[in-house]
Amino acid sequence: xxxxxxxxxxxxxxxxxxxxxxxxxxxxxxxxxxxxxxxxxxxxxxxxxxxxxxxxxxxxxxxxxxxxxxxxxxxxxxxxxxxxxxxxxxxxxxxxxxxxxxxxxxxxxxxxxxxxxxxxxxxxxxxxxxxxxxxxxxxxxxxxxxxxxxxxxxxxxxxxxxxxxxxxxxxxxxxxxxxxxxxxxxxxxxxxxxxxxxxxxxxxxxxxxxxxxxxxxxxxxxxxxxxxxxxxxxxxxxxxxxxxxxxxxxxxxxxxxxxxxxxxxxxxxxxxxxxxxxxxxxxxxxxxxxxxxxxxxxxxxxxxxxxxxxxxxxxxxxxxxxxxxxxxxxxxxxxxxxxxxxxxx
Numbered sequence: 001x002x003x004x005x006x007x008x009x010x011x012x013x014x015x016x017x018x019x020x021x022x023x024x025x026x027x028x029x030x031x032x033x034x035x036x037x038x039x040x041x042x043x044x045x046x047x048x049x050x051x052x053x054x055x056x057x058x059x060x061x062x063x064x065x066x067x068x069x070x071x072x073x074x075x076x077x078x079x080x081x082x083x084x085x086x087x088x089x090x091x092x093x094x095x096x097x098x099x100x101x102x103x104x105x106x107x108x109x110x111x112x113x114x115x116x117x118x119x120x121x122x123x124x125x126x127x128x129x130x131x132x133x134x135x136x137x138x139x140x141x142x143x144x145x146x147x148x149x150x151x152x153x154x155x156x157x158x159x160x161x162x163x164x165x166x167x168x169x170x171x172x173x174x175x176x177x178x179x180x181x182x183x184x185x186x187x188x189x190x191x192x193x194x195x196x197x198x199x200x201x202x203x204x205x206x207x208x209x210x211x212x213x214x215x216x217x218x219x220x221x222x223x224x225x226x227x228x229x230x231x232x233x234x235x236x237x238x239x240x241x242x243x244x245x246x247x248x249x250x251x252x253x254x255x256x257x258x259x260x261x262x263x264x265x266x267x268x269x270x271x272x273x274x275x276x277x278x279x280x281x282x283x284x285x286x287x288x289x290x291x292x293x294x295x296x297x298x299x300x301x302x303x304x305x306x307x308x309x310x311x312x313x314x315x316x317x318x319x320x321x322x323x324x325x326x327x328x329x330x331x332x333x334x335x336x337x338x339x340x341x342x343x344x345x
Contacts, residue, residue, distance in 0.1 A: 015191035047079020078164035171339035189287025220252035
């Protein structure tokens with residue numbers, strides 16, 4: 001007999017808290033509740049909570065608005081304290097690798113290894129010359145504990161704390177056809193940073209965060225057009241710029257696009273062997289809504305570029321009174337939270 005499950009997932013980003021409730025199964029998940037609550041720019045900086053009470057209030061607001069009774073939550077962490085890297089190790093079984101990974105990781109992680117929570121996955125057990133390829137994942141223990149304690153303070157039990165890039169990969173693979181000979185750049189363009197992952201098939205070759213973000217465009221608009229931050233954000237969200245000097249707007253947009261393009265180009269030398277560029281780019285996050293950005297990326301890098309649609313296969317209850325977002329507009333912003341829900345089902 002089919003047993004319906006209910007999963008609460010929460011993406012606590014630097015710009016907003018995205019909360020969703022998903023019911024059903026991994027084959028047919030349905031979003032039944034959803035809300036987004038904005039955060040001030042000072043609340044979370046570089047993945048670190050600077051204003052804990054404001055973040056707690058935003059989470060409480062979402063839980064109350066959606067009348068959530070789930071106590072278990074799936075969430076994630078991101079930012080500069082996360083390390084995701086593909087490395088080579090001598091060939092060994094998984095039990096042996098668990099004992100060895102700490103010593104291997106010391107070569108690649110720029111922190112005291114005792115301060116890091118480590119995990120790994122063998123992605124190619126036969127990489128030649130008696131070696132294997134391993135995806136190494138590390139996160140600072142302080143960052144992990146701070147996020148876990150945030151939920152516990154609200155009476156929630158964090159059952160999974162994922163890496164944001166992996167959750168985006170989950171939702172991409174759920175909705176799109178993946179091919180092992182095709183390299184896809186998954187770019188999550190947030191308020192304070194952009195996370196770039198490069199995958200072929202189901203293999204994440206590496207992930208890196210860069211500081212170029214929506215905030216760069218906000219600052220460029222303020223500088224070039226002489227407007228305040230609130231108006232700049234409104235232009236980005238609505239696309240309505242008729243009251244702004246169009247020459248100034250274009251200068252700001254070109255400045256942002258060039259900064260993002262340069263940040264991506266600096267990563268090209270690290271693409272996996274056999275790939276000189278990516279075949280496709282899929283963008284998500286609030287920055288994916290910036291007018292003209294897919295076209296710019298496609299022209300600069302050649303690969304097909306599109307804004308992620310997490311609802312190709314992932315369903316939502318159009319009759320639910322607890323879906324407090326505009327699905328078509330907010331879908332790319334919800335991608336991470338929906339990917340997290342897939343981890344919990």
